[in-house]
Amino acid sequence: xxxxxxxxxxxxxxxxxxxxxxxxxxxxxxxxxxxxxxxxxxxxxxxxxxxxxxxxxxxxxxxxxxxxxxxxxxxxxxxxxxxxxxxxxxxxxxxxxxxxxxxxxxxxxxxxxxxxxxxxxxxxxxxxxxxxxxxxxxxxxxxxxxxxxxxxxxxxxxxxxxxxxxxxxxxxxxxxxxxxxxxxxxxxxxxxxxxxxxxxxxxxxxxxxxxxxxxxxxxxxxxxxxxxxxxxxxxxxxxxxxxxxxxxxxxxxxxxxxxxxxxxxxxxxxxxxxxxxxxxxxxxxxxxxxxxxxxxxxxxxxxxxxxxxxxxxxxxxxxxxxxxxxxxxxxxxxxxxxxxxxxxxxxxxxxxxxxxxxxxxxxxxxxxxxxxxxxxxxxxxxxxxxxxxxxxxxxxxxxxxxxxxxxxxxxxxxxxxxxxxxxxxxxxxxxxxxxxxxxxxxxxxxxxxx
Numbered sequence: 429x430x431x432x433x434x435x436x437x438x439x440x441x442x443x444x445x446x447x448x449x450x451x452x453x454x455x456x457x458x459x460x461x462x463x464x465x466x467x468x469x470x471x472x473x474x475x476x477x478x479x480x481x482x483x484x485x486x487x488x489x490x491x492x493x494x495x496x497x498x499x500x501x502x503x504x505x506x507x508x509x510x511x512x513x514x515x516x517x518x519x520x521x522x523x524x525x526x527x528x529x530x531x532x533x534x535x536x537x538x539x540x541x542x543x544x545x546x547x548x549x550x551x552x553x554x555x556x557x558x559x560x561x562x563x564x565x566x567x568x569x570x571x572x573x574x575x576x577x578x579x580x581x582x583x584x585x586x587x588x589x590x591x592x593x594x595x596x597x598x599x600x601x602x603x604x605x606x607x608x609x610x611x612x613x614x615x616x617x618x619x620x621x622x623x624x625x626x627x628x629x630x631x632x633x634x635x636x637x638x639x640x641x642x643x644x645x646x647x648x649x650x651x652x653x654x655x656x657x658x659x660x661x662x663x664x665x666x667x668x669x670x671x672x673x674x675x676x677x678x679x680x681x682x683x684x685x686x687x688x689x690x691x692x693x694x695x696x697x698x699x700x701x702x703x704x705x706x707x708x709x710x711x712x713x714x715x716x717x718x719x720x721x722x723x724x725x726x727x728x729x730x731x732x733x734x735x736x737x738x739x740x741x742x743x744x745x746x747x748x749x750x751x752x753x754x755x756x757x758x759x760x761x762x763x764x765x766x767x768x769x770x771x772x773x774x775x776x777x778x779x780x781x782x783x784x785x786x787x788x789x790x791x792x793x794x795x796x797x798x799x800x801x802x803x804x805x806x807x808x809x810x811x812x813x814x815x816x817x818x819x820x821x822x823x824x825x826x827x828x829x830x831x832x833x834x835x836x837x838x839x840x841x842x843x844x845x846x847x848x849x850x851x852x853x854x855x856x857x858x859x860x861x862x863x864x865x866x867x868x869x870x871x872x873x874x875x876x877x878x
Contacts, residue, residue, distance in 0.1 A: 429454040429749065432494035432518070433471070434479050434509070438776075438808035438827040439734035440500045441466040445806075446741040447498070450749035457492045459485055462821060466807035479504055486512050494518060496756055502731055506532035506589050519756045522710040523730050527700055530712070531730040534585040534623040541725065544699035548692050548725045550626040551578070554587075555612065557620045566616065570624065571609045578626055580605060584612050585727075587621035595727075598627055601664075630719035630875060631680050631868045632726060634670075634736050635689045637697075637714075638751060640760040641707030644694045648676040648743065648767055649686060650736040651868075656783060658858040665783045666824055669775040669842075669859035670735045671835055672743075676767070679835075680868040681718060688723040689716045696728065709755050720875040734808075738827045739772040742804050770831050773838040773860035776808075777826040780852045786822030793818050793825070793851030802838075803845045804829040825853065835860055 431447055431454045433440060441464060444456055448470050456471040458464075459479055467474050475488055480503060489497060497513050499505050499522035508525035522528075529536040535554045542549065553573055555566060574582050584602065586594030594615075602608045608624075615622035634652060638645045650672045656662035673679060677686045693714050700708045713729035713736070732741075741748070745766045754760040779788035795818060799805055805828060809821030826849070830841025839860035846855045858864045 430492060430494040431456050431749070432489050432492050432497040433458045434485065434497065434499045434501065434504060435459070435464070435467065436461040436479060436501045437734050438466075438806035438824070439732055439737045440464070441470075441806040441808070442737045442741045442827070443498060443500055443732065444470045446744055446748040447752075450747050452747065452749045454749055457488075457494065459488055462809060463811045464807050465810065465812040465818060466805070468812070480507065482507070482509060482512050485509060486516060489513055489518055490516055496521060496752060498522070498752065500731060502531060502589055502729065505730055520709070521752045521755055523708045524706070527704050527706070527708045528730040530696065530700060530708075530728045532589050534587050534727065535621050537728050538623060540699050540703055541696065544695070544702065546692060546695045546699060548723065550628050550724055552623060552625040553577075555616065555622050555624065557616050563613075567609055567613055570612045570622075571605060573624060574605050574608050578624070581627040582608055583625045583627050584608055584615065585623040585625065586615045586619060587623055588619045628717050628719055628724055628726075630717040630724075631872055632715065632717045633678055633681065633689075634733055635686070635693060635714045635716060636733060636736060636740065637690075637693045637712050638755060638760060638765060639693075639697050639708050639710060639712045640755045640758050641709070642694070642698050642701055643758075643760045644690075644697050644712070645760060645762050645765045646690050646693065647740045648672045649678050649681065649689070650733070650739050651678055652733065652736065653856060653859050656856075658856055663783055665778075667733070667735050667776065668778070668856045669773070670739050671773045671838070671860040671865075672739045672771060673835055674769050674771045674833060679865050680872045685718050685723050689714060692716075692723070692725060707758070718872060720878060735774045735776060735827050738774045738804070738806050738829050740767065742829060742831060743767040743770055743772065770833065771835045771838040772829055772831050773835060773842040774827050774829045775842045775846050775855045775857075775859050776824045777828060777846060777849055777853050777855050778824050779820050779822065780854045782823065782854065788820050788852040789822045791820050791852055793820060793849060793853060796848045799845050799848075800841060802831045802841045804831065805845070820851070820853070828855075835865065836862060
């Protein structure tokens with residue numbers, strides 16, 4: 429059994445670890461963006477390369493002759509790497525390019541849900557470039573929509589992949605109607621389309637599912653924390669950390685909320701099958717928000733979340749390789765998937781100046797010789813030099829995951845491990861704390877008591 433894994437982050441390390449636990453004892457050949465010390469300990473071969481160079485990746489894959497490929501990051505999926513590999517006879521756990529539009533095009537996702545009567549979107553409108561002569565009228569229309577339809581409470585979404593940083597919200601990133609209109613026009617000038625939505629008030633969460641066509645098997649729900657600093661302050665990041673609970677839900681969600689999110693994932697998988705006339709095969713990741721009257725969709729992704737994968741994959745008790753094979757051959761079923769009933773808290777170690785600057789890039793960090801048995805360590809944007817030193821990159825560096833019988837114990841494990849890492853680094857101490865979670869519970873009670 430040989431598996432070709434394309435990776436660019438700690439998510440790939442977590443995927444490799446889960447694959448390696450399989451009783452099938454696969455050989456993993458990895459194509460990575462950096463000399464990942466975590467991947468080196470698991471994979472038979474690690475090839476450091478530009479994973480967006482389709483021809484080079486495909487050339488390597490041909491030489492590997494894998495049983496299947498697992499494509500972890502969004503950019504190569506959105507660019508059509510799966511199409512290229514499958515044309516070479518290499519089956520993939522990831523969707524083809526036109527199915528991956530559920531992530532790569534915000535307008536496609538919203539219009540798909542609208543067409544297939546999946547009533548989980550906020551009020552929205554798509555604006556498209558037609559001609560330079562119409563730009564002035566387009567900006568006037570956008571301003572009118574922001575002011576008169578959304579009353580200044582809006583979200584502006586770049587209609588393509590932008591590393592999780594293409595979405596800007598009123599009151600946080602955009603403080604006026606003028607600022608919103610300017611950013612919307614920037615989006616149109618760069619990618620031709622912009623999606624503008626009503627800004628929702630509630631608590632966000634993620635529900636990822638294994639998907640093969642219309643068969644959808646859910647993973648535990650997870651909550652991400654995008655802002656760089658404690659108290660959900662500072663600039664947006666790719667995600668500073670996450671937590672999951674032992675029961676598979678989250679403290680601020682009702683049973684009905686989770687059931688709604690699950691049903692939306694199933695409806696979207698069916699809509700993709702109907703629209704694209706072929707099955708989605710891979711990970712469907714719904715980004716949701718619990719609001720006063722139920723659950724709404726913020727966005728969809730076509731792969732594991734990062735950090736969310738770091739929470740769920742260590743809990744997977746069944747054979748991940750067999751799950752991947754069943755996704756590919758269409759035999760996926762719920763009995764193939766079982767997660768341990770534990771809570772997890774992930775805290776990302778990042779360079780101190782992240783995300784605004786990369787001042788610490790290349791500097792050394794020191795890890796303890798060993799971590800506690802209930803801690804998992806996943807390497808992201810770090811590299812190992814010839815002397816075995818761990819060097820920082822410019823982005824999220826190491827995902828530290830604590831595992832426990834409840835969130836409190838998992839948080840204590842993660843926090844303790846983070847505090848042992850020396851160097852010019854930063855992490856959010858508040859992720860998974862009782863106080864932080866209680867604020868989310870209180871907000872939902874307040875919203876639903878009205």
